[in-house]
Amino acid sequence: MKGPSTGGISVTITGFGFTGATLVRLGPNGTNFVIVTDTLITAKTPPGTGTVQVTVTAPTGTSTQTVLFTYTSLPTLSSLNPTSGPTSGGNTATLSGANLSGATSVRFGATPATILTNTANQITVTAPAGPPPSVNVTVTTPATPAIRCPTPTSRRPPSAICPRTPARQPAATPSPSSAAT
The missing domain is CATH 2.60.40.10 (Immunoglobulins)
Structure with missing residues (x-):
């Protein structure tokens, strides 16, 4: 999984034992999440940098599998x-x-x-x-x-003056999905 360092994209985490989960982390940062089923969580990525481990904490403990998320610099x-x-x-x-x-x-x-x-x-x-x-x-x-x-x-013809209008904003937001267990 990968996404922008600004966070805010949706990710899908699959596995099992998610009922009652209390925390989803991407690296050290907790994030908002929704338990869809016992085997599916959707979450929004928090801001971050580098490659971090994704973990889910549920009543049975915290996941230990190596599931990684890589933050990328936005163009x-x-x-x-x-x-x-x-x-x-x-x-x-x-x-x-x-x-x-x-x-x-x-x-x-x-x-x-x-x-x-x-x-x-x-x-x-x-x-x-x-x-x-x-x-x-x-x-x-x-x-x-x-x-x-x-x-x-x-x-317009190349000699015309083009008005400059600032508008720096994403036209779309990525929504990667990946499996985590």
Whole structure:
């Protein structure tokens, strides 16, 4: 299991003997949880760092199996250059930020771009064709399904000035599930 260091994602823990459980921990941090059945718990991850052990404390004791959760650094986007391009697409755009390694997709609105290069701090893409006005640009990485660029790109002639509108917020929240016993 893995998720962002900010916590807050749902995880599913399976096993047995969960009836009457009083505590679910990810590392040293307890978290909110719901006992669904004697063999199933859902929990929200607390904030944390690194790789930690997941444990459940029930009337019969605390689990001792090695079930791990890895906290990942969330990707962030700080800039998009250029901030405008032709409606026919085909231009190269560079997205800068942090924790961008392994990007699995970049979308201009709902349309995927072609990823040319990808490093921890920068992604270069070929922008897809699309209609005018501005569209949000989102990046999907293994750490989170989608993050939005703080500046939408606009489908205007390259000489046009694109308004800058800050909007740094996840477009989706991951919900991994894994088995713990």
